[in-house]
Amino acid sequence: MEMDLRLALFCDSYLPQLNGVSLLLERLVHAVRDRGGAVRVFTTTDPNASDDPEIRRWPSVKFWLYPEHRLALPTTASVKRALDEYRPTLVHAASPFGLGLAARRASRLLGIPFVSSYHTSWSAYSKFYGLGFLSDFAWKYVAWFHNGGDRTYAPTEATRQ
Numbered sequence: 001m002e003m004d005l006r007l008a009l010f011c012d013s014y015l016p017q018l019n020g021v022s023l024l025l026e027r028l029v030h031a032v033r034d035r036g037g038a039v040r041v042f043t044t045t046d047p048n049a050s051d052d053p054e055i056r057r058w059p060s061v062k063f064w065l066y067p068e069h070r071l072a073l074p075t076t077a078s079v080k081r082a083l084d085e086y087r088p089t090l091v092h093a094a095s096p097f098g099l100g101l102a103a104r105r106a107s108r109l110l111g112i113p114f115v116s117s118y119h120t121s122w123s124a125y126s127k128f129y130g131l132g133f134l135s136d137f138a139w140k141y142v143a144w145f146h147n148g149g150d151r152t153y154a155p156t157e158a159t160r161q
Contacts, residue, residue, distance in 0.1 A: 005037035008088035008112075010079075010103035012071060012095040014043040014055070019068075021119045024155050025094055040086050042079075042099055044070035056082065058099060065131075072098045080106040088112060094119060096145035104148055116146050117153040118160075 009029065013021045029039045044060035058072035079102040083091065091107035093100030093116045100116065107114040127135055146152040154160035 005032060005035075005090060006086065006088045007032055007037060007039045008042060008083060008086055008091045008103070008107075009039055010042045010091070010093045010095070010099040012044055012060075012097065012099055013069065014041055014046075016046055016048045016050075017068065020155075021094065024119070040088070042082065042103070044072045044099070046070065060098075074099060074102045076102050076105040076109070079103055080109060083107065083110055083112065090115065092117065093145075093149075096142055101145070104145065108148075114149040115151045115153065116149045117155070118142070118146060119155060 009025065011021070011025055013019055013025070015022050015026055025041075029041060032039045039054065041055045043055065043057055045057045049055070049057065058074050060070035060072040063069040063071050079099075083103075083106055089112070091103050091112050091114045093103045093114070096116070104114055104116075
């Protein structure tokens, strides 16, 4: 089956990081490719990553609260250039920060359909890390981010609710 999908996937967590989000996104990449679509992953640098021409790694730093996680802060213009070069038919952000936020802005400027996926309760994380005062803001921000796209996906029914 031939598929015209050219997916640009923006995520802060991707292999070789091993966590639920990175493993789920790897399954998505394989599912799209197995159906004849193309995928380019835009993610953070990782010293343990192997070279792959379809994975573009943005310079990133360790997240101070969660050192296994990295954050990149690309400009909208740099992401727009990357999208212009790749010519995706769909942009998917799996994180509402850094890469995902720049992808949201750039895809809107270019008129490319934008979807997101919700994986992590940032409100719960803020409480866990002793930043409960950010919980309300986290919910409002995440709602704003996900409501700015054409569709939001969740990996499970529990996460969706």
